[in-house]
Amino acid sequence: MATNGRQRSTNWKALMDRGPLTPNELPNRGTRRSYKDRMNGMCVFNPGSRNGGSSLSGTGQTTIVYYITDHHEPEEILDKWYSVNKDKLEDFSEKAIHYRVSEYGKKFREASYEKFGPISTPGCGGANKDYRDQKCKKCGEVFTGQFAKHLPKCSGR
Numbered sequence: 245m246a247t248n249g250r251q252r253s254t255n256w257k258a259l260m261d262r263g264p265l266t267p268n269e270l271p272n273r274g275t276r277r278s279y280k281d282r283m284n285g286m287c288v289f290n291p292g293s294r295n296g297g298s299s300l301s302g303t304g305q306t307t308i309v310y311y312i313t314d315h316h317e318p319e320e321i322l323d324k325w326y327s328v329n330k331d332k333l334e335d336f337s338e339k340a341i342h343y344r345v346s347e348y349g350k351k352f353r354e355a356s357y358e359k360f361g362p363i364s365t366p367g368c369g370g371a372n373k374d375y376r377d378q379k380c381k382k383c384g385e386v387f388t389g390q391f392a393k394h395l396p397k398c399s400g401r
């Protein structure tokens with residue numbers, strides 16, 4: 245395979261070129277991170293996998309995302325992870341997702357806050373936008389919760 249790079253794997257290079265990737269998107273699918281990959285900063289983003297009984301349990305296995313630490317920004321890692329797990333995550337509150345993402349440290353916590361926050365708590369004053377009734381602009385139906393959940397049932401497409 246790669247004859248020139250004796251240290252960097254094909255998977256590692258793909259991450260550098262193409263951004264955070266799922267295991268199936270790697271050129272050498274099914275390979276595990278080698279020791280050198282780890283030493284070269286190849287990391288796994290998999291919130292909710294730590295501490296048994298996480299608040300994201302029940303998602304089934306979420307798809308993990310590989311990235312290169314100090315090269316990829318938390319925002320793009322988070323976006324990638326969210327986009328490949330969207331259907332699994334839509335049953336969870338933004339608060340639960342934010343809580344688990346925050347385990348990855350301050351940078352991820354801040355990126356997560358940008359994406360999911362500000363986090364409001366239902367029952368503590370202000371109505372949470374995710375739990376409010378909304379009228380669909382496409383079909384006119386009133387639904388409760390996130391638009392992403394209504395979409396599969398939407399008749400206005």
Ligand SMILES: [Zn+2]
Nearest residue numbers: 380383398399
């Ligand atoms: Zn609709």
